[in-house]
Amino acid sequence: MSMQSRLADGEHVVLDLRTHVKALFGAMALFVVLLVAAVALVVLLPESSARGWLLLAGGVVLLVLLVGWVLLPFLRWTTSRYTVTNRRLITRSGIITRTGRDIPLYRINDVSYEMGLTDRLLGCGTLVISDATDKAGVTLHDVPRVEKVQVTLHDLLFTADDGTDDGERPPREPRRGGR
Incomplete structure (x- = not known):
């Protein structure tokens, strides 16, 4: 409506x-950090039998952080209006x-x-x-x-x-x- x-x-x-978009600066910085952490996890994790499980566990942790500290602030920002x-x-x-x-x-x-x-x-x-x-x-x-x-x-x-x-x-x- x-x-x-x-x-x-x-x-x-x-x-x-x-x-102001200033409200998203922290979330944007955290997004960059999480992206770097995901790339580092994939690149630096040594080949082993547990690598798949470690990637999965790391991915879940990164996803939870992404949703909680990046996506939610963005959604709050987009759904708040002053008219x-x-x-x-x-x-x-x-x-x-x-x-x-x-x-x-x-x-x-x-x-x-x-x-x-x-x-x-x-x-x-x-x-x-x-x-x-x-x-x-x-x-x-x-x-x-x-x-x-x-x-x-x-x-x-x-x-x-x-x-x-x-x-x-x-x-x-x-x-x-x-x-």
């Missing part, structure tokens, strides 16, 4: 993201058990980001979204172009605040406190 078919009338996708529409933030993830959360934009109180040195070099970061619900906010890790995403979200929030949207969203609750 495509994302477009899940949208309400008048709703459109503004941003459709998945985590921002003109009305809500949508997060979806999960390989077998899908989990998701939708936050209407009018419920979002704050959008901030964090970028470490590696994140700055790679152009990604962590987006922290606080909303006006009892649940904890949402932390989106390894968001590509995180500064641009934050600015886009702020633009959508301020558009909703100044009344220039399509008028189908409930008004924001007034902020309480000293401001």
